[in-house]
Amino acid sequence: MKWFKHDSDANMDAKLGKLGAKYGLEGYGLYWFCLELIARNVEKHNLTFELEHDSELISRRWGIHQDIIQEMMCYMVDLDLFESSNGVITCLKMASRTDEYTQKVIKHTRVVGTLSGQNPRISELREEKRTEEKRKEKKVNSHFTPPTLLEVTEYCHSRKNGVDPEKFIAHYEANGWIRGKTKIKSWKACVRTWEMSVGQKSVAFDPTEHYV
Numbered sequence: 001m002k003w004f005k006h007d008s009d010a011n012m013d014a015k016l017g018k019l020g021a022k023y024g025l026e027g028y029g030l031y032w033f034c035l036e037l038i039a040r041n042v043e044k045h046n047l048t049f050e051l052e053h054d055s056e057l058i059s060r061r062w063g064i065h066q067d068i069i070q071e072m073m074c075y076m077v078d079l080d081l082f083e084s085s086n087g088v089i090t091c092l093k094m095a096s097r098t099d100e101y102t103q104k105v106i107k108h109t110r111v112v113g114t115l116s117g118q119n120p121r122i123s124e125l126r127e128e129k130r131t132e133e134k135r136k137e138k139k140v141n142s143h144f145t146p147p148t149l150l151e152v153t154e155y156c157h158s159r160k161n162g163v164d165p166e167k168f169i170a171h172y173e174a175n176g177w178i179r180g181k182t183k184i185k186s187w188k189a190c191v192r193t194w195e196m197s198v199g200q201k202s203v204a205f206d207p208t209e210h211y212v
Helices: 014-041 055-062 066-078 092-096 100-109 120-142 149-159 165-174 187-198
Strands: 083-085 088-090
Touching: 014 055, 014 066, 014 092, 055 066, 149 165, 149 187, 165 187
Parallel strands: none
Antiparallel strands: 083 088
């Protein structure tokens, strides 16, 4: 690739702003230096957009400690400025910043948009990234924290359902917060299920009596 697009207002980008706020011009300069290295290796037979240099090589070039380089690179990956898979740093967004010749090559190989056919490496990296994001999302959603007596009391009071908060918590604590053979994901859903056994909504308890 002979050149790549560099927007004149790139310094106003929110992600680059965070990078600059944390690492100053060192971090900002490292970002563009890495893009230059990636662009230099992009050719017709190589459209992987990989960063072939490692932190040690960059450290020697600019006299910045290797650990600092690694720290800044990790932060850039966290900001989604780069992608990382199996220790390989890539910048797939570079596909939209290439020169005219490279753009034609990319379109010809159907990398942009479809990411299929002629460049399985980019497709593979994108798929790995999507899988990792889904895994993280599932992990967050599956996290369950047992409620306090106050939380259950306030929720039951707001629904006027007649469920006894102390009995509710005692029941599920004894079962390890498991219903049937499945771990509970939403205690509020369990409260609503208990409402059915009550028969009808009514203010059957004083929410203050549990704290006397």
